[in-house]
Amino acid sequence: MQEMRYRTGKGGAKVRRGAITGVVVVLTLTALLGLMGFLAAGSLAGTGSTSMTSASVSLHKTKLGLILVNSKGHTLYLFRKDRNDKSACSGSCARFWPPLLSRGKPTAGPGVKPSLLGTTRRSNGSLQVTYNKHPLYAYSVDKQVGQTQGEGAFAFGAKWYAVSARGTAVVKAPATTTTTTTGCAYPPCP
Secondary structure (H helix, E strand, O other): OOOOOEEOOHHOOOEEEEEEHHHHHHHHHHHHHHHHHHHHHHHHHHOOOOOOOEOOOOOOOOOOEEEHHHHHHHOOOEEOOEEEOOOOOOOOOHHHHOEOOOOOOOOEEOOOOOOHHHEEEEEOOEEEEEOOEOOOOOOOOOOOOOOOOOOOEEHHHHEEEEEEOOOOOOOOOOOOOOOOOOOOOOOOOO
8 A cells, every 4th residue: 555645735734745746747738738729720820712911813814714813823703692892701601712811902913903902891800802892702612723613603692703804703605506507408409
């Protein structure tokens, strides 16, 4: 059987030796884990296409023509459900369609009209970049420069469109077929 050793603490109370050392170790480990969690959360918060820096908007030639792109060359979209310069996309919508956020005034690349660039305050207080009063979004499925997989998609209650240099929706024209008739039902015709 192990003998318990005690010492007299403040106020004459008996304190088991080693108990204080154990408490100090637990508190130290808790503080270290908390610090590591804080640092990890901070490093993750700055990742992704919605990082909070001064955003830049440029033009890129795609199969849809010249469209707006973010600093990574990813297509920027407008959401038809947005009204009065305000975003209608949050929560799971914003996870699929990340808003283009900025800490300061956004930068206009070549061909982009600085007078059409602006920002709007989102419900969480962050600033979202706008172009011609349309809040701008990337699409999480577009992984490479120039991809436009979100074009014309119906999601979260409305359609999504790439944005032109004029600040309007790029509506992809449906493929048309032309049929010509010669007036002759069966060849050979005169």
